[in-house]
Amino acid sequence: MSDNKRIFIKGNEAIARGALAAGLTCYFGYPITPQNDIPEFLSAELPAVGGEFVQAESEVASANMLLGAAAGGARAMTTSSSPGISLMQEAISYMAGSDLPAVIVNISRGGPGLGDIGSSQGDYFQSTRGGGHGDYRTMVLAPGTCQEGYDMMIQAFDMAFKYRNPVLVLGDAIVGQMKEPVTPWVPESISNYGVEDWCLSGAVGREKRLLKSLFLEEGALAGQNIHLQEKYTAMQAEARADVYACDDAELVVVAYGSIGRIVKSSVRKLRSEGHKVGLVRPLTLYPFPATVLEDLAKAGKRFLTIEHNCGQMVEDVRLSIRKYADSDFHGHMPGELPGSDDFVQPILARLGR
Amino acid sequence: MSAEQIAFKAPEIMIDRATHYCPGCHHGIAHRLVGEVLTEMGLVDDTLCVGSIGCSVFIYNYLNVDAVEAPHGRAPAVATGLKRSRKDKFVFTYQGDGDLASIGMAEIVHAANRGERISVVFVNNTVYGMTGGQMAPTTLIGQKTTTCPAGRCLDREGAPIRMSEIIGGLGGTAYCERASLDSVKNIRRAKKAIRKAFEVQQQGIGFGFVELLSGCPTNWRMDAVAANKRITEEMIPYFPLGVYKDVTAEGGCACTEHGTDSKEDK
Amino acid sequence: MSLYQDVIIAGFGGQGVMLIGNLLAYAGMEAGLEVTYIPVYGPEMRGGTANCTVVISSEDIGSPIIQRPKSLIAMNQPSMDKFQPRMQDGGIQIINSSLVDPALADPRVITYSVPANEIADGIGNTRMANMVALGAYVQATGAVPLDVVKKSLTSVISSHYSHLIPKNADALQAGADHVAAQMR
The missing domain is CATH 3.40.50.970 (Thiamin diphosphate (ThDP)-binding fold, Pyr/PP domains)
Known part of the structure; x- marks a missing residue:
């Protein structure tokens, strides 16, 4: 840079x-x-x-x-x-x-x-x-x-x-x-x-080129x-994630994009109060950083997925960690602007369990 | 030893193979005219073809040029992007009446109106051929199809759309002509029309459009001779042949007030 | 030393709350800090209510959206009514007492009453009330140095209005002076 x-x-x-x-x-x-x-x-x-x-x-x-x-x-x-x-x-x-x-x-x-x-x-x-x-x-x-x-x-x-x-x-x-x-x-x-x-x-001095998605010949579509x-x-x-404060965390929160950074404020606040909570913020959603999450699940962490929707990425989180753990979900409804205060209680509730 | 001489050769741009078109279909003639014009204009190496959806989706199997396949109706948008990325190449679309005049109405009108430096070959045979002869936006009043079995009714389905009249009325169009493939005389005239619609792109003066009235004997449920007769007697009276816009005859350019010209003044 | 400040700036559309939000955040950046600025508009283009949130921090910023702000600039009464109850205890608010009733100030928070419209009038243009309020805020919180805010005017005010920059700097100073007098 x-x-x-x-x-x-x-x-x-x-x-x-x-x-x-x-x-x-x-x-x-x-x-x-x-x-x-x-x-x-x-x-x-x-x-x-x-x-x-x-x-x-x-x-x-x-x-x-x-x-x-x-x-x-x-x-x-x-x-x-x-x-x-x-x-x-x-x-x-x-x-x-x-x-x-x-x-x-x-x-x-x-x-x-x-x-x-x-x-x-x-x-x-x-x-x-x-x-x-x-x-x-x-x-x-x-x-x-x-x-x-x-x-x-x-x-x-x-x-x-x-x-x-x-x-x-x-x-x-x-x-x-x-x-x-x-x-x-x-x-x-x-x-x-x-x-x-x-x-x-332009096919100058070479075979013509064809860019298409129609494959009718036998076996062609299967091949594609x-x-x-x-x-x-x-x-x-190419899967990437931003991993924050997860080493000693009991609970790992998974959140992406703007919600990921807003949750980071909640995690910081809870950390300052002594709670062992971390954050994984996927930077690529496809490919999904499944290995990062699986490794954390293997290490015995619990999971909470937070999204600004009614529960979508949580399915990928659950798929990633399915052999070792499950993930809770907290959804913030579209139509209501989220702030860091919205996520403190949901995280605390899971930490307390 | 008697030497066999081929007196009537296809231009090299045409790939030597049998077409998948039905007997009496006019796509073969239209393809051939396009191939001849591209050859005569020296554009074979510089041509990028945008295929569309319909019977002519396989045009790339018959013309030996680079090609890309567009979604149904979107060929003028695809051609817009292609031309903008390859300004020195000749870009044309080849579309049927379902593709261009129904699902693709917005794309064709706006590409023409912007004066995109592309050329469009529009084959109008008044039916959806590939899907089995359903009613098209150009189906004539009273014409029976698989989705208007009692015949197209003005009250219920509206009047057939006349595309050349619409395209000819748009600001970015440099050349617009309706021709027909029903007779040798008209085929010769159609070739000249295609050439004009291609030339305006090469001259950089605007959008080129040529409509070709064509037969579809299979879906019209008649033989090839009767199909030609139907074009002459039923289609041409409703879709009059002729030039709907020609800025070269007016001595101008379709896009004299185009931003690219005014930019230099800044 | 770690520094963190957040503020909601609210008023009528046209009072220039977005402009001073931008100016404050820009000055924060110029002071070498991390900043976020996020506007919230009503659906109308003109004449509605407007507010924005600015966060200034010495470390990377999590949430740019603050529900319980440490500070507030309320340019009109509806803004005070809406945002004062959300403030953190002991927070700092600047109220434009030209349009806001100081008697309604909550003793939970520290309030500086600034007759921003009158002070701006005195400088020659009521429309600079926003700058008066920002000057007051900067003085009251120490979020960024006032001279950095003044220097940032040239980057935030469009060149069309550049002739107004000296007057805007005066307005910032007048707001700061007004609060300094109250702080003594």
Whole structure:
């Protein structure tokens, strides 16, 4: 990381700047709260560096423009919020099925339906289970700070091209609208992992190329699915989590994104009062940091999963630790802004058992 | 020794294989015209094709060019992204009437309106061919299909949509023509229309669109000759042939007020 | 020494609570600290209520959202009514006594009454009442040095209004002076 001066910006702007640092060349988007700062920022900044900015007619179109730019080998992205991400699922499925690299940012909001414009983690299942039709996964990164928003955009583009797969960055209204100091940096080198060997560039002096997800020949679709599953297996090596105060902890709280950092305040407060509680904050939601949790379960810890939804990630936590332990769950309802006080009592209640 | 001479050759861009299309289907003719125009314009190496969903999903099996497959109706959006990422390449979509005029109505209208430097070949045969001949947005009044067995009714299903009239009325369109594949004369004219719709992209002056009235004998439940006759007698009167917009004839560009021009003034 | 401060700043839309929240957080960053700033808007674009939360800390910040704040800047009566009951015992609040009734101040907390509108009027522009209140807050809590806040004005106020920066600095100073007099 370079020692550049810190700048004071919203998470949304950090994400946009991170994308530029990652070599973004094409952006497609459609207005929706609470992510509008991203297209507003890029509508000026991306053309200024020779990139393409298109305000599409819908999220359906944005995601398909993304598909087209990805087929052309561009470092491209779209951003939206929950209802818009739902509209994009068809194209995301096509991109996964066609081995296309793309970055999709979801500054999620409360649902279901129109929901509200406040923060929520209601899109965990949609994000980590593929989201559209068919047997596929997208990599999912979950920033909890503005700096992580910046850093994870650089990581997201790298992962997208490394695995030729869509990568989702899942933030929320808190991460998007909050301002924090961010240290901007630019990677020393950017690898496209041999994009010129597969992208559409005109069949000059070579065989034509075809990027598709339709496989009708006998055995072809099975072959593509086996290939995709092998890719997802390889991706497991990228799982990451932030582990805080777990060594001597009796109870490990698992929480991600903005809720992860809010819970950190609760854990600190309880630690200062002598309670043995720790925190695991998954930084990748797919692949899920199952090994980290399994090791803690093996060491005899108890678990509490806290989410800003009605219970989604808790299923992955339980799967991770199933041989040794179970996890309790505390859900903070979408529609109510959470703060650190909300989680102290739920944690104390489990500690007391 | 008698030497066999092939007097009528396909251009090299056409892959030498039998098509999966039904006897009498016009997709083969449309593909061939596209291949000839690309060859004559010297674009074979520079072409990126965006396929769509419908019978023509396999266009990439017949044209020897780079291609990507778009979801149903989304080819103009995919082509937008592809062209923006590869501005020096020739990008075209090939779409049927269900794909373009129904599920993909928003994408085609907005790509045209933005004046995307892409070209669209629109094959209108008034039915959903691949799925079994259901009613399309272009199905004629009274025409029987598997989902309007009593015939399309103006009251219930609305009037057939005339796409060239819509696309020709949009600001970003540089060239828009409706042609037909029902006769040799009209096929020759269709080729010229395709060429114009491709040229405006190469000239960088806007969006190119060509509609081809085509036959689907299988789903129309008639033979190929009767299908051609139906185009002549029933389709053309409702879908008049002709040029709906041509900014080259007006001596202009579809996008003179485009941001890329005004940016230099800043 | 570890430092931690949090504050909810609340008022009518248009009173500039978001601006002083930004300014305070920016100054915290310039002072080498960790900061978070998070706004809460009503659904209306103009004329509604607005509040924001700023956290300033010498270590990385957990929650940017504070339910029971250590301090409060209440620019109008509804803000005091809403947030005063949530304050921690012994917390510090700045109330804009031009619009807030000091008699309603809860003895649980330390209250500084600052007639921010009148003081701003005296400097020449009622709209700088927000700066008066922020100056008072900085003086009362010592969260960040006042001169860092003044220096940060150029980074937070848009260049369109840069001619107003000296007056804004005066307003910050006047608010600080007002509290300093009460503290003596």
